[in-house]
Amino acid sequence: xxxxxxxxxxxxxxxxxxxxxxxxxxxxxxxxxxxxxxxxxxxxxxxxxxxxxxxxxxxxxxxxxxxxxxxxxxxxxxxxxxxxxxxxxxxxxxxxxxxxxxxxxxxxxxxxxxxxxxxxxxxxxxxxxxxxxxxxxxxxxxxxxxxxxxxxxxxxxxxxxxxxxxxxxxxxxxxxxxxxxxxxxxxxxxxxxxxxxxxxxxxxxxxxxxxxxxxxxxxxxxxxxxxxxxxxxxxxxxxxxxxxxxxxxxxxxxxxxxxxxxxxxxxxxxxxxxxxxxxxxxxxxxxxxxxxxxxxxxxxxxxxxxxxxxxxxxxxxxxxxxxxxxxxxxxxxxxxxxxxxxxxxxxxxxxxxxxxxxxxxxxxxxxxxxxxxxxxxxxxxxxxxxxxxxxxxxxxxxxxxxxxxxxxxxxxxxxxxxxxxxxxxx
Amino acid sequence: xxxxxxxxxxxxxxxxxxxxxxxxxxxxxxxxxxxxxxxxxxxxxxxxxxxxxxxxxxxxxxxxxxxxxxxxxxxxxxxxxxxxxxxxxxxxxxxxxxxxxxxxxxxxxxxxxxxxxxxxxxxxxxxxxxxxxxxxxxxxxxxxxxxxxxxxxxxxxxxxxxxxxxxxxxxxxxxxxxxxxxxxxxxxxxxxxxxxxxxxxxxxxxxxxxxxxxxxxxxxxxxxxxxxxxxxxxxxxxxxxxxxxxxxxxxxxxxxxxxxxxxxxxxxxxxxxxxxxx
Numbered sequence: 104x105x106x107x108x109x110x111x112x113x114x115x116x117x118x119x120x121x122x123x124x125x126x127x128x129x130x131x132x133x134x135x136x137x138x139x140x141x142x143x144x145x146x147x148x149x150x151x152x153x154x155x156x157x158x159x160x161x162x163x164x165x166x167x168x169x170x171x172x173x174x175x176x177x178x179x180x181x182x183x184x185x186x187x188x189x190x191x192x193x194x195x196x197x198x199x200x201x202x203x204x205x206x207x208x209x210x211x212x213x214x215x216x217x218x219x220x221x222x223x224x225x226x227x228x229x230x231x232x233x234x235x236x237x238x239x240x241x242x243x244x245x246x247x248x249x250x251x252x253x254x255x256x257x258x259x260x261x262x263x264x265x266x267x268x269x270x271x272x273x274x275x276x277x278x279x280x281x282x283x284x285x286x287x288x289x290x291x292x293x294x295x296x297x298x299x300x301x302x303x304x305x306x307x308x309x310x311x312x313x314x315x316x317x318x319x320x321x322x323x324x325x326x327x328x329x330x331x332x333x334x335x336x337x338x339x340x341x342x343x344x345x346x347x348x349x350x351x352x353x354x355x356x357x358x359x360x361x362x363x364x365x366x367x368x369x370x371x372x373x374x375x376x377x378x379x380x381x382x383x384x385x386x387x388x389x390x391x392x393x394x395x396x397x398x399x400x401x402x403x404x405x406x407x408x409x410x411x412x413x414x415x416x417x418x419x420x421x422x423x424x425x426x427x428x429x430x431x432x433x434x435x436x437x438x439x440x441x442x443x444x445x446x447x448x449x450x451x452x453x454x455x456x457x458x459x460x461x462x463x464x465x466x467x468x469x470x471x472x473x474x475x476x477x478x479x480x481x482x483x484x485x486x487x488x489x490x491x492x493x494x495x496x497x498x499x500x501x502x503x504x505x506x507x508x509x510x511x512x513x514x515x516x517x518x519x520x521x522x523x524x525x526x527x528x529x
Numbered sequence: 530x531x532x533x534x535x536x537x538x539x540x541x542x543x544x545x546x547x548x549x550x551x552x553x554x555x556x557x558x559x560x561x562x563x564x565x566x567x568x569x570x571x572x573x574x575x576x577x578x579x580x581x582x583x584x585x586x587x588x589x590x591x592x593x594x595x596x597x598x599x600x601x602x603x604x605x606x607x608x609x610x611x612x613x614x615x616x617x618x619x620x621x622x623x624x625x626x627x628x629x630x631x632x633x634x635x636x637x638x639x640x641x642x643x644x645x646x647x648x649x650x651x652x653x654x655x656x657x658x659x660x661x662x663x664x665x666x667x668x669x670x671x672x673x674x675x676x677x678x679x680x681x682x683x684x685x686x687x688x689x690x691x692x693x694x695x696x697x698x699x700x701x702x703x704x705x706x707x708x709x710x711x712x713x714x715x716x717x718x719x720x721x722x723x724x725x726x727x728x729x730x731x732x733x734x735x736x737x738x739x740x741x742x743x744x745x746x747x748x749x750x751x752x753x754x755x756x757x758x759x760x761x762x763x764x765x766x767x768x769x770x771x772x773x774x775x776x777x778x779x780x781x782x783x784x785x786x787x788x789x790x791x792x793x794x795x796x797x798x799x800x801x802x803x804x805x806x807x
Contacts (some may be wrong), residue, residue, distance in 0.1 A: 130751060135766045143595065158752045160597075161763035166747060173655060179662040181669065181751045345768050350574050365768055366744075371571070 109161045116140035116151055125440065127408045128156040129183040134395055135161045136435045138235045139186070142416060145424050145431070149415055156362045156406055164290070175400045187231055187398050189222040193484045196230030201398040202406055206414045214419065214441045216461075219394045221480070222469040229395035232417040235365070236439030237327045238390045238463035239298060239380055240456075242352075242367060243359040246277065246374035247271040254411035255359070257379035258388055261302070261327060264359070264381050268335040271358035280335030282357035283328070286344040287500040289482065289492025294391055295361065296499055297481040299389075300324040302382040302389035306475040307483050307491070307520075312529040316495065317513055323383075325509050329502055341504045361389070364439065364463055365458035379466065387474075391481035392467035394439065419443055426450075439464055487527045494519040553654030559783075565776035573772040596760060598781060605756040605782075607671055608746070609739040612678035616686050616735050617728070619679070624690035625716055629702055639691065642684040650744045661749060669751045677749065678739045686735050693727030694720060730796040733789075737797075740786045757782035 133139040143159050150157055160182070162170060162238065171185045187195065195201045206212065212220070212229070219236045223229060241264075251270035255263070268280030284295040297307070305320030315321065332340050337351060347364065351357050353371045360366065360381060376519050380390035397416060399409045415421060422444055426433045434453040436444060438460060444450060447459045456458075469480050477483040482492065495516040502512035560600060565573050567584040590610060592598045627635045658668070667673040697720060705715050743758035750759055760784055764775045 129798045132751075136768050137766075137771075160749075160755070163762050165763035168760055169654075171739050171749060174662070177659050177663055179658070179668065180664070214558060228777055279618045346766075346770055349770055353574060363768065369769060 120243055121412040127154075127405055128158060129405055129409055129412060130158040130160060130181065131184040131397075131412075132160045132162060132167060132174075132182045132186060133165050134186045136169050136235075136395070137435070139395075141425060141428075141431055141435055142234070143423070145428055146412075147415065148424065149412065155412065155413075157412070159402060178400075178402055180403065181398070182400060183399050183403050183405045184399060184413060186395055188396065189392065189394050190479065190482050190484055190488065192223040192231040192396060192398065193225040193478055194486055195398070196225035199399055200523075201230050202401055202403070202410070203230060203510040204399070204410060204413065205229075206232075206410075210351065210414055210418055211443075214443050216440060216442060216464055217470060218392055218464055218467050219440060222392055223396050231398040232413050233394040233396045233440040234417050235437040236392075236394035236464060237365045238392055238439070238460065238467050239295070239362055240364050240367075240390060240459055240463045241359060241361050241378040241380060242370065242375055243267070243378065244271070244357075244374050245376035247358045255376075255378045259378065259381045261299075261331075261383050262383050265327075265335075266323055268331060268359055272335045277356050279351075279356055280358050281331055282337060282343070282348045282351055282360045283332050283340065284344050284348070284362065285332060285336070285500060285503050286339035286342055286347070287388070287493070287496035288344065289345040289489050289496055291496065292299055292499055292503075293492045293496045294324070294393075294481040296328060298380065298391050299328050299387035301387050301475070301480065302380070302385070303327070304383070304385050304387070304474070306477075307488075308477060308524075310476045312475075312476070312485075312524060313523060314491070314517055321513055322509065325499065325513060327503060328499075329509055332503060333505075341500045363391075364456065364460040365391070367460065368434070368438075368454070377440045377456055379459065379463060388466060390445075390463050390467050392464065392469050395483070435506055487529075489521055491520045491523050494523065550698075559787075562776045563780050565772055566780045568773045568776075570771050570773040573776070574770045588773045589781070591774060592777050592781060596764075596778070598760065598778075600743065601755055601757045601760040602781075602785075604671070604754055605740060605758075607675040608678060608754065608756060611671070611675045612682070612739045613732055613736045614673060616679045617732055620683060620686040620690055620715065620731075621721070621728075624687050624694050625720060627687070628691050628694035628697075629699065629720075636707055644686060646684055647717050654748060657745075657749065668749060669732070669755075670716050671742060671751050671754045673749055674746060674754050674756070676744055677745045681742065681745070682735050682738050686731055687733070689731045690724070690727065693724040694730070696727075697723050724798065729793075730799050733797055737786055738789065 111514065119373045121457075133142075139161070146157055149155065159379055166184060171182065171187060173179070174181045174189075175185065186199075192201075196203070216236065219233050220229060223233060239257060241259075248254060248267055248271060251267075253267045253270045256269050264281075267317070271278065272280030284292045287290055300306070301474055303320045303324040305318055305324055306315060309315050337343070337356060341377075343351070348357065348362065349366060350358055350361050355372055367375070367377065371428055380388045382388045397413045399406050399413070417440065419441060422436050422441065423443060425431050425436045425448065426447075432453075433449045436450060438444060438454070438457070445457050453455050467480055469478055471478050477485060482488050498507065498512040498516040498519070501507040504510045507515070563578075566588055567586070568578065568582050569573060569585055569587060572578040572582050601612045627639065661673055662668040701719060701723070705719055710718070741758070743762070746756045747762045750756070761775070761778055764771065764778045
């Protein structure tokens, strides 16, 4: 017994000696996507250089939002660094829930793509630093459009998009003209639908923040969306979002897909070409803007160390570190954040979509305008938006599946949105 | 005569075939998950590699090397074992009291306990998070997860044990009482040996429910007490098809409980068809 106790104590001492002592430990809540997973490996070098231990908590997007929101709102202090998106950053910054970010001159803030920087700022102050950004664009099979004798141009008209979809639509051969999001969710079908509405001249709210979902612009946009996807989309489109369509596309079943620019790096079929998102004859294109970014909850005891890590993880040096990492390379660098990334010839050589992606991000305008009196492109950066978006998303899916008419779905959406906004005091 | 022949054919041929078909339908998703776990992420979404593919252990290596699988697994074992023990520790005396010394409101209490299972967990998410973080300082601790798992499973455990205990003839307990046996000795020497099968199946079901619980274990932990449910949750990706990796994590998470269930299936079936339903 005595020998056993001695052995256990010796093992404990050995373990304590063998375990490196870290000056600081940072707990980081991350969304589970390729770039963040890669960061865990690349950041091993950061720990080796600085002695800062990094604890990664990887979560699915919905659960991440739930956990990070409750932790930040209650000052729970579970996380030193959190992943948030463009919907949260300006709201939380204004509420004082997250720390403002100021970095040294070498960080080169001016290199950050202006649209992304604006979308993550409040009153000109950056509250979350982007590690990857995206817009949306048309990804179509040029081999199919060529064979059908049609073409798709940058910022094409919706009418021409529909014509092209009809021309390449061949369900007997398992090819569908247009694959678009239909699965209900404010970040799923409503991300795409909102951009269509924007391009038809509509908006979520008027200048008094009253919902305008029963407007003529919404009617025209939703009728077009239901018509396009209903006639030329794959069956069961009301259950499809990014991942489902990505699988269909890589099986060769989609002639055209309008979705996040990040999708281009996952496409495995030949003959893909890219075009800027369509519009309906006004200057607003149907492209969105999104970024996943890193922020520091207000009052974090490790705020300074956290900011130092964020400065490194969103810097030009980090992009070079990913490119130089033996497991990754230029094809894996996070895109959509910095102009300098798109200037590297090595990156341009492996990313055929690079120019189209940058153009899409640069043309997106999240700022509030007379037409759209709120920040955000495919969402409104107000706390009530997720609730409104989810309610409307269900109605749009019902319209797409034929369970409701477009008019009924829009009327129900307007009523639901008005009730939510009224309850919120608008 | 011919009706008897048809009936025999129905029970000897048709029913077993139907049972096999139903079993295959239920088993297929698990088979699919295990199969996918041996494919690369790229192969996992290619229809041409449905059954014919080059198997790889890449996902499993990645899981242990990069995702700290063993930390999550150890947390699952700790929280599940202690929660099951604690639930039985509270559940056995409660069920005993209600089965052998019922009061006027015993049935109401049983119904009330069961009704707590009808409360949507999401309804108390915010108070639970706020209280455990800001007041009790218990967030992300094994103690909290053990407590929550115990409380979630206590109603079903008491109901099951109550049903088993009711099977024991009251006369035996009364005879023991007349012989001057203490309450503790009654439970230890009479009730538990007689209801041993029921106790084992209840413990097993409780263990499985604790192991599989995913709502609270995901939301009330960050790193220290995170269980395998959290590891699975963290491998779901909204943008990107990482099905090989997700399947490997899921297989490794459900593997231990499937093996346990396989060895104890007799008790499990008894628990599911006898205690829980009655």
